[in-house]
Structure formats: structure tokens, C-alpha cells
Amino acid sequence: MNTALSTGRSEVTPAVDRAVSVGSARHPVARSAGDHSATGRGVARPFASLPRALMLGARTARPTLTLTVLICALLVAAVASGIKGLYPTLSERVAYAASAGESVSSAAFNGRGYGLTTLGGITAAEVGFLGQILFPLLGIVVAVRLTRREEESGRTELLTASRVGRLTPLVSAAGLMILTALATGAVMTAGMVAVGLPAAGSAWYAAAAGACILFFGAVGLLLAQLCQQARSAQQLGIVIFSIAYLVRFLVDGLELGVVWLSPLGWLPEVRSFDAPRAWPLVAYGASALLLLLASGMAAVRRDLGAGLIAPKPGPIRGSGHISAWKLALRSERTATVTWAFVACLWALLIGGFSTEMTKIINDNPSLLEAMGLERSTDLMTMMASIIIVAAAGAISVQGASHFGAEEAAGRIGLLASTRCPRARLWAGWWAATLLSSLLVVAASALILGIGTAASSGQSESIRTAVEVGSSYLASVLLIGALSAVLAAIGPRWPVVGWVAIAWTVVVGFLAEALQLPEWARDISPAHMVGVLPVDTPDPRVIVGQLAAATVLLGCSLFIFRRRSLKAG
Numbered sequence: 001m002n003t004a005l006s007t008g009r010s011e012v013t014p015a016v017d018r019a020v021s022v023g024s025a026r027h028p029v030a031r032s033a034g035d036h037s038a039t040g041r042g043v044a045r046p047f048a049s050l051p052r053a054l055m056l057g058a059r060t061a062r063p064t065l066t067l068t069v070l071i072c073a074l075l076v077a078a079v080a081s082g083i084k085g086l087y088p089t090l091s092e093r094v095a096y097a098a099s100a101g102e103s104v105s106s107a108a109f110n111g112r113g114y115g116l117t118t119l120g121g122i123t124a125a126e127v128g129f130l131g132q133i134l135f136p137l138l139g140i141v142v143a144v145r146l147t148r149r150e151e152e153s154g155r156t157e158l159l160t161a162s163r164v165g166r167l168t169p170l171v172s173a174a175g176l177m178i179l180t181a182l183a184t185g186a187v188m189t190a191g192m193v194a195v196g197l198p199a200a201g202s203a204w205y206a207a208a209a210g211a212c213i214l215f216f217g218a219v220g221l222l223l224a225q226l227c228q229q230a231r232s233a234q235q236l237g238i239v240i241f242s243i244a245y246l247v248r249f250l251v252d253g254l255e256l257g258v259v260w261l262s263p264l265g266w267l268p269e270v271r272s273f274d275a276p277r278a279w280p281l282v283a284y285g286a287s288a289l290l291l292l293l294a295s296g297m298a299a300v301r302r303d304l305g306a307g308l309i310a311p312k313p314g315p316i317r318g319s320g321h322i323s324a325w326k327l328a329l330r331s332e333r334t335a336t337v338t339w340a341f342v343a344c345l346w347a348l349l350i351g352g353f354s355t356e357m358t359k360i361i362n363d364n365p366s367l368l369e370a371m372g373l374e375r376s377t378d379l380m381t382m383m384a385s386i387i388i389v390a391a392a393g394a395i396s397v398q399g400a401s402h403f404g405a406e407e408a409a410g411r412i413g414l415l416a417s418t419r420c421p422r423a424r425l426w427a428g429w430w431a432a433t434l435l436s437s438l439l440v441v442a443a444s445a446l447i448l449g450i451g452t453a454a455s456s457g458q459s460e461s462i463r464t465a466v467e468v469g470s471s472y473l474a475s476v477l478l479i480g481a482l483s484a485v486l487a488a489i490g491p492r493w494p495v496v497g498w499v500a501i502a503w504t505v506v507v508g509f510l511a512e513a514l515q516l517p518e519w520a521r522d523i524s525p526a527h528m529v530g531v532l533p534v535d536t537p538d539p540r541v542i543v544g545q546l547a548a549a550t551v552l553l554g555c556s557l558f559i560f561r562r563r564s565l566k567a568g
Contacts, residue, residue: 046300048165053172056159057146058179064145065176068138069183072209075134075506077191080123082513084196093117108253109383111268120192120201120273126513130505132245132264135209136216140237142180143220146173148230157304170221170299174292177217185210198273205272211284212267216241218291225298228307231402235338242342249349263287324420324428328399329436331406335398336436343391343444350384351451351461378464378533380452385468386508388444389475389526390501392437396480397497399433404491410567422561426488430553434480441476445469464533471537474545475525479504481552488559491566500525 058065087093097116107113110128115121147170150156156169185206192202220237227233248262259265266280302308329336406412416422449465452458479500486493507516507524521527528541 046165046167047171048163048168050165050168050171050175053159053164053168054175057172057176061142061146061176064142065180065183068142068180068213069187072134072138072184072213073187073191075130075510076123076127076188076205076209077195079127079510079513080119080192080197081195082510082515083123083126084119085515086513087119087122090117093119093122096122104253104255107255108249111248111265112252112259114268114271115201115274118201118273120197120205123192123197124205124268124272126510128268130509131209132248132267133241133505135212135267136241136244136264137238139177139213139216139218140220140223140241141234143173143177143217144224144230144233144237146176147221148224148227148233151224151305152230160304167296167299170225170295174218174221174295177214177221181210181214181217184213201273201276204270204276207281208267208270208272208284211281211288212263215263215284215288215291218288218295222291222295222298225295225302226308228305228309228311231405232307232311232334235334238338238342242345246345246349324415324425325432326428327415328429328432332395332399332402332433332436335402336395336440339391339395339398340440340443343388343440344447346387346391347384347444347448348451350380350387351448351453351465352455381448381461381465381468381533382531383509384448384465385445385472385532386505386526388441388448388469389472389479390505390508391444392440392476393479393497393501393504393525395437395440396433396476396483397494397501399429399436399480400483400487400494400497403429403487404494408491408566413565413567416565423557426557426560430480430484430556434477437476437480438473441469441473468532471529471532471542472526474542474549475529477549478525478545478552481549481556484556485552485559488556488563490563 087096094117097113106125110125111132113121113125113128116125147156150169159169160166185203188206188209189199189202192206193199216237219240220233223233223236223240224230227236244262244264248265250256251258251261251265259269260283263284266283269277269280271277298308403412412425415425445465445468446462448469449462452461452465479497482500483494483497486497504524504526506514507521507527510516511521511527525545528545529537530541
């Protein structure tokens with residue numbers, strides 16, 4: 001029996017309670033999982049009560065679904081509005097298409113650009129990098145939230161104990177993903193048209209974005225059936241997304257003709273503002289359907305609460321004593337390795353592409369001067385450093401989420417009742433988490449420098465990359481300290497830390513396109529230090545960030561010691 005159920009009905013949301021009570025009143029026969037299996041109704045009617053489950057899911061997940069729609073639509077509309085101000089005349093748009101817009105490096109990072117002499121084409125190219133991160137990850141996270149997280153909380157078990165079919169939770173989640181994709185497309189189209197882009201091109205682009213979300217949502221649904229924990233499903237989803245992006249990066253960067261090889265290569269191939277093509281939408285739809293069928297087959301072959309991939313069991317006997325920091329390292333090793341892989345892979349890719357950027361800059365020296373750079377490789381270092389800061393900060397945010405999950409499960413309370421007091425447990429956990437974040441910055445910065453030097457032949461690139469990484473250590477510590485405060489407040493708050501990561505990426509890649517004011521850019525911890533290596537890092541900001549991180553860590557310990565634990 002799930003912990004949430006064994007501890008009483010107060011753990012279940014009121015919406016689920018009401019739905020089950022209504023269903024039981026109308027169908028008094030099946031009231032438990034044992035009755036359900038005995039009558040065989042779950043097998044005979046695997047989609048029983050699907051409309052009710054769909055409405056219940058829409059009610060309980062409404063904030064998540066609404067945020068997904070608004071974030072995607074507002075991002076694209078804001079970039080379109082900024083592009084309209086930056087390139088108001090045809091001559092300026094032609095100049096964009098002739099320089100960075102059609103470069104190989106731009107195609108590698110943003111995807112191939114089409115219709116770049118139009119506002120819509122430039123918007124699609126500028127959204128490219130961030131959109132190809134945002135759309136897939138949101139699809140995966142939302143799908144796991146609708147399925148595996150509901151199962152972990154015990155709500156799925158409670159629902160399927162009544163007259164709800166075995167496949168109803170999965171199909172209702174798939175239905176909600178489809179509705180979310182459709183709503184994203186509709187709102188995004190309205191936003192793009194509102195800022196002055198053509199309706200037809202906007203509709204094609206929004207349809208492609210919605211189809212991309214739906215495809216990776218289907219990937220998330222399948223992973224939720226394969227993995228036993230939501231955290232594992234999300235991390236595996238990040239790895240799959242990274243591989244898809246890497247394949248598209250190489251195909252576009254090497255100008256190969258196999259754009260169909262990666263699902264992320266299908267997104268720009270819709271050519272929304274040039275000569276729209278429908279095959280990428282068909283490919284997204286057909287692939288999503290196959291993934292949904294595979295998810296259904298996996299769902300009927302596993303037990304509720306389990307995954308097809310069984311987690312590796314631990315040792316029969318544990319050690320008599322384990323330090324808090326060792327416990328944190330063991331608990332977070334999968335997340336740390338995943339984000340370290342992402343940061344180092346990106347650093348290696350960007351460093352390896354420095355040769356191409358050097359050729360482009362040599363052909364157009366005014367581009368270097370316009371961006372305020374001294375060397376062509378500085379642009380690659382600037383882009384890579386933002387990704388490194390975001391990946392290292394994500395380790396702290398995920399560490400805070402993991403701590404909250406352990407607390408909600410009662411295991412933190414169990415540990416605190418032993419000879420490991422709260423202060424030592426807290427200090428050990430965050431010492432290990434923050435050290436992991438800083439090591440990822442150091443390793444990825446070094447890889448970036450070595451890759452850039454090997455590719456471009458400029459040995460000073462190693463020193464530049466190491467200096468940039470060192471200057472951003474305080475920013476990473478500040479994100480980690482903020483995550484610690486959120487975890488100290490309660491298990492539900494660490495998710496807010498993703499806002500700091502998202503804003504760091506938005507400011508790093510879209511500040512100019514969005515025409516953000518300086519105060520808004522300075523909210524990003526990385527931008528506070530400066531746009532490195534273009535700017536000289538401000539030592540007063542670095543010292544201030546270190547002091548703020550120290551104060552926040554002290555506050556987090558004070559809050560955690562004085563409040564009651566969620567469980568245990």
C-alpha cells in the first residue's frame with residue numbers, strides 16, 4: 001500500500017476525494033483494488049470513466065498546463081515584438097540574412113533559417129535555440145507530472161480502485177497533452193498575429209511548436225511507464241533531448257542533407273514564413289502516435305507503482321555510520337552526472353565549433369567589432385558560459401527538490417531522529433550539493449578552453465575560459481543558496497528555483513531580441529557579474545554575491561532548524 005494512502009485520506013487532494021466519492025455512489029460495486037481485479041472490469045473496460053478522469057486531470061493540473069501554454073506563447077510573442085523593433089526595414093533584414101542569420105554556426109545552434117528577410121523568419125531563427133530547449137523539456141516534464149507523479153502520490157491507485165479503467169490514467173494524460181499542445185498553438189498564433197506577423201506563417205509556426213511539445217510529451221509518457229520514479233523519468237528525458245539536439249546540431253553544423261534524422265530538426269523544416277511544408281507535422285503526429293501505443297503496451301505489462309525498468313536494489317546491509325555529505329552525494333549522483341554530462345557536452349561542442357566561427361568573423365570583421373569582442377572565440381565562450389552556469393545551478397535546484405522529496409517521504413525525519421542532528425544533516429547535504437555545482441563549472445570551463453584552443457589554435461582560449469568560469473562561481477553559489485532557502489521553507493518550494501535558471505538563460509540568449517531593460521537583465525545572477533568575456537568582471541559584484549550566498553545559507557539553516565518537518 002502506498003505511503004500516502006496508509007497515512008490517511010488527508011494526503012489526497014480534495015478534488016480527487018470528491019471524484020472518487022461521486023464515482024462510488026453511482027457505482028457501489030467496486031470499492032477496492034481487490035474487487036476491481038476480481039470482477040475483471042479493469043480488463044474488460046480499460047478506458048472506463050475516461051471523461052471523468054480527463055476532467056479531474058484538467059482541474060488538478062490546471063496551473064501546470066496553463067503555465068506551459070503561457071510560457072511558450074509569451075516567449076515567442078515577446079521575441080517577435082523585439083525583432084519588429086530591431087529590424088523594421090527590409091534593408092536591415094537583408095543585412096541580418098547575409099550575416100549571422102545564414103551562418104553555419106547559427107544553423108547549428110538555432111536550426112536552419114528560412115525566410116530570413118521577413119520578420120517571421122528572423123523571429124523563428126532567434127527563438128530557435130531557446131525554443132528547442134523549452135518546447136521539448138516542457139513536454140517531458142508535463143507528461144511525467146500527469147502520470148508518474150500522480151502515481152507516486154498515491155492518487156492513481158486511489159482512482160483505479162474504483163470503476164476507472166486500467167489505461168484510463170494514461171489515456172487521460174495523453175488527452176491533456178493534446179489539449180495543451182492545441183491551446184499552445186492557438187494562443188501562440190494569436191500572440192504572433194497581435195504583434196504584426198502574418199496569420200498564415202504564424203499558424204504554421206505555432207502548429208510546429210505545438211507538435212514538438214506533443215511529440216516530447218509522448219516521449220515523457222513512455223518514460224513514465226518505463227521508470228519507477230518521476231525523477232528518473234525526467235533525467236532520462238533530459239538525456240534523450242540532449243542526444244536529439246546533438247544529432248541536429250551535427251547535421252546542421254556539417255550541412256548534411258539528413259535533416260529528418262533528429263526530431264528537433266523537423267521544427268525549422270516546417271519553414272513557416274518561407275514555403276511551408278507539412279511533412280514535419282505529419283512526422284511529429286505519427287511518431288507521437290507510435291509512442292502512445294508503446295506507452296499503452298507498457299502500461300498493461302507492469303504493476304501499478306512499478307516501472308518496466310526495475311531500480312537496482314541496494315545492499316542488504318548498510319554501513320553502521322554514514323556522513324550527511326556522503327548521503328547527499330549518493331542520493332544526487334544521477335542528477336549530478338546528468339547535468340555534468342549536459343554542461344561538458346555543450347562546452348565540448350561549442351569549443352569544437354570555434355574554427356567555423358573564426359572563419360565567419362574573418363570574412364566579416366565588422367561583426368566582431370559590433371559585438372564588442374576582441375577575438376572570434378570569445379563569442380563561443382560567452383554562449384557556453386551561460387549554459388554552464390544554468391547546468392551547474394540546476395544541480396542545486398534539483399538537490400533542493402530531492403531533499404524536499406526525502407522529507408515528504410519521512411526519511412529526513414528518520415535520519416534526524418538518530419545521532420545525525422538537523423544542523424549537521426543540513427550542512428552536509430548542502431556542502432555536497434554546492435561542491436558538485438562548483439566542480440561542474442570548473443570541469444566544463446576547462447573542457448571549453450581546451451576544445452576551443454584545439455579547434456582554433458588560440459592557446460589563450462584556455463586561460464579565458466578558466467577566468468570566465470572562475471568569475472561565475474559566485475553566481476552559481478548564489479543560485480545554490482537560494483535553492484537552500486526554498487528547501488528550508490518547505491518541500492513544495494524548491495520548484496521556484498527553476499525560475500532563476502530560466503531567467504539566466506533568457507537573459508543570456510534573448511536579452512537583445514526581447515529588448516530587456518538593464519534592471520531586468522541584472523536580475524540574472526550571471527548578468528550581474530557582466531557579459532563575459534566581453535566585459536571585465538566586477539569584483540564588487542562577485543564579493544556581494546558571495547556575501548549574499550553566505551547570508552542565505554545561514555538563513556536556510558535557521559529556518560530549517562525551527563520549523564516542523566513535513567513527515568517523519
